[in-house]
Amino acid sequence: MPGGSYRVCVKTAGFTHRSFIDVAVFKASDDADARALSQQVRNLQIVRGYTRAFFDKHLKGTRNTLLDQESTLDVKVKVDRFPAHSRGE
Numbered sequence: 001m002p003g004g005s006y007r008v009c010v011k012t013a014g015f016t017h018r019s020f021i022d023v024a025v026f027k028a029s030d031d032a033d034a035r036a037l038s039q040q041v042r043n044l045q046i047v048r049g050y051t052r053a054f055f056d057k058h059l060k061g062t063r064n065t066l067l068d069q070e071s072t073l074d075v076k077v078k079v080d081r082f083p084a085h086s087r088g089e
Contacts, residue, residue, distance in 0.1 A: 012075035
C-alpha cells in the first residue's frame with residue numbers, strides 16, 4: 001500500500017479478533033445479560049469507527065482520522081503505523 005499500513009489493537013471486555021463481524025452481537029442478544037449485548041454493540045461501533053477512518057484516510061484523503069489521534073475512548077486502543085515500502089524491498 002503506498003501509504004503504509006496499520007494495526008489497531010483494542011483491549012476491552014469481550015473484544016476478539018472476530019469482533020469485526022456482528023455474530024457476537026447476535027449471540028449476546030440471546031443472552032439474558034443486557035450488559036453483554038451492550039458491550040458487543042460497543043465493540044462493533046469501535047470496529048466500524050476505525051474501519052471508516054481507514055477508508056476516509058485512504059479513499060477520501062481525510063488528514064486527521066481516528067488512526068492519527070490518541071484514543072479518547074474508555075477502552076485501550078493502540079494504533080501501530082507501518083511506513084510504506086518501496087517495491088524493491
